[in-house]
Amino acid sequence: MKHKPHSHSVPHHAGSPRTLRQIDPGSAARVAGFAAGTASELRERLLAYGLIPGQTLSVIAQRPVTVIQIEHTELALEDTLAACIEIAAAH
Amino acid sequence: MSSELTASVPPGLLLVGQPNVGKSVLFHALTGRYVTVSNYPGTTVEVSRGTAQALGGLPVLDTPGVISLPSRTGDEHATTHALLGEANATLLQVGDAKNLRRTLQLTVLMAEMGRPMLLALNMIDEAEARGATVDAAALAAELGLPVLPTVATRGQGIDALRAAIPRAAVPRFRLEYPADVESTLDRMAAPLAPLGEGCGIAPRALGLLFLAGDGELEGWLEGRLGEGTLDTLRALRDALQLESTEPLAAVLQQTRMAAAERIAGRVIRQAPQAAGSFAQRLGARAVHPVWGWPILLAVLYAIYGFVGEFGAGTLVGLLEEDLFGGIINPWFEGAVRALVPWPWAADLLIGEYGLWTMGMTYALALILPIVTTFFIAFGALEDSGYFSRLTVLSNRSFSKMGLNGRAVLPMVLGLGCVTMATLTTRILHSPREKLIVTFLLALAIPCSAQLGVVMGMLAGISFTATLIWFVVVLAVLVTVGWLANRVIKGRRIPLMTELPPLRLPAVGNVLTKTWARLKWYLIEVIPLFLLGAFILYVLDRIGALPWLIEAGEPLVTGWLGLPKEASAAFLMGFLRRDFGATGLFAMGAALSPAQMLVGIVTLTLFVPCFASLMMIVKEHGARRAALMVALIVPLAFFLGGLLRFALAAAGWGQ
Structure with a gap:
């Protein structure tokens, strides 16, 4: 997986918001919501771990899987799951 | 003293909480009975029983961790099963102090079960090492239940916890869910009321679990309610679901998470964090694709x-x-x-x-x-x-x-x-x-x-x-x-x-x-x-x-x-x-x-x-x-x- 060095500055279409998968390791992000079509059981689990809209998290790694930190929990998410989490645009 | 203690001893103590928060360590501390303890989620997959001699032979149950309810996996079902089966047992939620929001979203559900309840904030030392201070007294006031900081692995706070168990009462806490959920819960209360007495769970909490689609509860209800009553409940749930684009379980979970966020914001003081410790850096290396x-x-x-x-x-x-x-x-x-x-x-x-x-x-x-x-x-x-x-x-x-x-x-x-x-x-x-x-x-x-x-x-x-x-x-x-x-x-x-x-x-x-x-x-x-x-x-x-x-x-x-x-x-x-x-x-x-x-x-x-x-x-x-x-x-x-x-x-x- 290649990372765009400044993916947050790349404009994106309104129809496809940025997902957690596209956030560079070492940076922080704010959860906007879940992608349409995210299974309900998955939503519940992600919510239970604290991935609620408005929550900030930091991305620790993107390989071999996405690793994030919320509060003091480190959570590992496979790329298909990370792609279900939409990230709020900066500011 | 002992007679006074025995008189007020609850019928049992049920340890509940999220995975890897130290329930089994606490179980060992209270009962002296060893169950396998590890540093990874999912070590306990079955309910273990023991007795706390220091509390007049109080039966204590250790349960597999649940991130949240409804239960979804086999080990989580065992926890719901214990909740339903151990009527009138006092609940002792074990929570990870450094992950207070996550802990509290489970607390706000458990606190409405209508059971006497306590919250042990475990691993308080790790929270402090990460610069987080939790005001336990303020939290206790918010939730209307005793909150006890512990470090179970080192035996800290166990005596205070033991002393608090016989005094635990039904929490004075009620979380306000969205209006349409509340009105459905009200309508479900009557059909569920007769069950509440048998299992010691408030009809409101049963209703919340039912709305979220807990598989274990569904099976339990089938054996206890007439087919007609169960159909009524299902119809109420379906009607509520039609009003929402999100799955009901997610709606409920989101309400609890928001409440947890509000409460945590009021009781935590987080000092700015220093750079990652050696253990944190080693942890990151251990999952590194090359290292x-x-x-x-x-x-x-x-x-x-x-x-x-x-x-x-x-x-x-x-x-x-x-x-x-x-x-x-x-x-x-x-x-x-x-x-x-x-x-x-x-x-x-x-x-x-x-x-x-x-x-x-x-x-x-x-x-x-x-x-x-x-x-x-x-x-x-x-x-x-x-x-x-x-x-x-x-x-x-x-x-x-x-x-x-x-x-x-x-x-x-x-x-x-x-x-x-x-x-x-x-x-x-x-x-x-x-x-x-x-x-x-x-x-x-x-x-x-x-x-x-x-x-x-x-x-x-x-x-x-x-x-x-x-x-x-x-x-x-x-x-x-x-x-x-x-x-x-x-x-x-x-x-x-x-x-x-x-x-x-x-x-x-x-x-x-x-x-x-x-x-x-x-x-x-x-x-x-x-x-x-x-x-x-x-x-x-x-x-x-x-x-x-x-x-x-x-x-x-x-x-x-x-x-x-x-x-x-x-x-x-x-x-x-x-x-x-x-x-x-x-x-x-x-x-x-x-x-x-x-x-x-x-x-x-x-x-x-x-x-x-x-x-x-x-x-x-x-x-x-x-x-x-x-x-x-x-x-x-x-x-x-x-x-x-x-x-x-x-x-x-x-």
Whole structure:
């Protein structure tokens, strides 16, 4: 997986918001919501771990899987799951 | 004082909380009863019971961790089941102080159960080390229940907790859900009310679980409500769902999470965090796509050195050759010959298949030192939090088998004991994953006892032999897993798991755990070893053993190329795989390195021990268990023979 060095500055279409998968390791992000079509059981689990809209998290790694930190929990998410989490645009 | 205490003692105490927050440590602290404790989520998969003597014999129940309710996996269902079944038990939620928001979203649900309740904020030391201070008194006021900071592993706060238990009351707390949810809950209250008294859960909480679609509750209700009432409830739920674009469970969860966020914001003070500690950086390295592998190899090599060379080499040498072979057995044999006049009875004790010379010597001199070193190494790793990192590292490999990295936990546990590991497959999310992992465990994962013997034998041949064995077994594991993924229908579930912090293993916990496992091991193993030696003795006496050995000759000698006496080892392997491996070990110099390797590989793949077979029957039914055995036995011999010819072709170890 290649990372765009400044993916947050790349404009994106309104129809496809940025997902957690596209956030560079070492940076922080704010959860906007879940992608349409995210299974309900998955939503519940992600919510239970604290991935609620408005929550900030930091991305620790993107390989071999996405690793994030919320509060003091480190959570590992496979790329298909990370792609279900939409990230709020900066500011 | 004691009479006053007894008078107010609640009928029971139910420990609930999220995975890996320390429920089992607290359970041990309260009851003195040891249940396995580790630093990874999913260690407890069944409800454990004990009694707290200091609280007038109060029954205490430890439950598997639930991230949130409704319950979704088998181990989580066990928790809902305990909640419904233990009417009137006081709830003790154990929470991770450093993850207060997550803890509180469960608290705000539990607090409405209508049960007396307390909250233990465990690992408060780790929260403080990360710069977070929690105002326990303010939190108690917010929630209307006692909140007690604890560090269960070091016994801090336990006395205060013990004192607070008899005083726990039903919390004065009510979370306001969205208006349409509230009105549905109101309408569900009447049909659910008669049940509330029986199970001691407030109708409102039952309604919340029902709306979220808890499978365990649904089944429980079916047995207690008329079909008409249940249909009414389902209709109310469906109507509510139609009003919302989000699944109901997610709506409820979001409400709780928002409440948790508000409360946490008011009671936590977070100091700015310093740069990551050494443990945090090491933790990140351990899951790094490049650095992770050398770290894994280093860990494996350390286990090999400690268990294979020190345990199976040095310690076994001291015990088997010097202590048993040189001192105890000659003395014992002399005493038996002198005191027992009947040769058949003397043979029963000290003959080739003697209860003492085979059964006890195998168990105490060969296996005991090996499993002890293995349990120590394994316990230290469990405590360190490293196993969860393996989940991430191995995810890609497991995805080829239709599994995700979480499958590594039962697999690694299988290296300890395949029986326990088969039970642990309950942490997996789908029956399909459970089935594949159980089959792979039965086929290709050697348990600690067997692994120890195998490592000892392989280390005695050469490192190359160890490597060949490892590669062959791994290749079988991956290939069969890959095939199983094609054959068994269903969807793969992507990985989501928590990575607990890396910690230095606590010597006390590792030793307690090693001792608990050893005790269990000796109780299980010694009778089976004695039984195994006895069966062989009887077969030998009545002349059936030579016949069986002859009968096995085409397979054992013709196909595998082993001396026909090795048949006895495979026969023993039916009882326990390590018993079989030990049988090969005892043949020692009679086997060439290649023969030894073929024998070891075949036995590694061979049927699981009797106890784990029973566990497979329990978890998957007799039909599937029989099918697994019918697949595994021919496969083991087939691959063993292939290896023989491959080694011969390569000219290795002839």
